[in-house]
Amino acid sequence: AQTVTQSQPEMSVQEAETVTLSCTYDTSESDYYLFWYKQPPSRQMILVIRQEAYKQQNATENRFSVNFQKAAKSFSLKISDSQLGDAAMYFCAYSGGGGADGLTFGKGTHLIIQP
């Protein structure tokens, strides 16, 4: 079974600074997707960024980028120029079966942005 581990229950960063959230996963599959989802307080989960395992290039979405290390099974999220609106729970997630399977989530990292 696949597992996703987020070892940082909480992270804090000053506004405008850069923060990196860690995620490791375990799988025996070769065709899978990795995701970072953001869950603001009392609001729905939204996709931040997605990485296909077969792509070597790290995904980037504006201020959000990932460091995907396939051999190490590591998938960290870097948030640059942190903004107050980035404060939320961040979940790392895995989907096997070419991305069709349900998501396996980590326990999440609570990101605090200090003004």
Place this chain on the structure above:
Amino acid sequence: DTGVSQNPRHKITKRGQNVTFRCDPISEHNRLYWYRQTLGQGPEFLTYFQNEAQLEKSRLLSDRFSAERPKGSFSTLEIQRTEQGDSAMYLCASSARDKNTEAFFGQGTRLTVV
């Protein structure tokens, strides 16, 4: 169509009662997922539909839980003989087969069993 809709948003029920939740996915999405999220944890996968076919069920989905998607559109999740351990947020998500597998989530139904 403004996204995935879940009803009710909150449900308080007495232990032993049955409850049913509804999820309306984004209209062109043929995949629909149910998850359960307890406080301080990430969501846990429960079950998955492609159109009206239930293709995968987690071992978390005990025989008290049943999900349906009769016409391949909305879905219902029923919990029979609720227990206090069923208290959680129940999330629904949908995705389109041909659109990069991004799953869009609803706001969830928060169940409290007293």
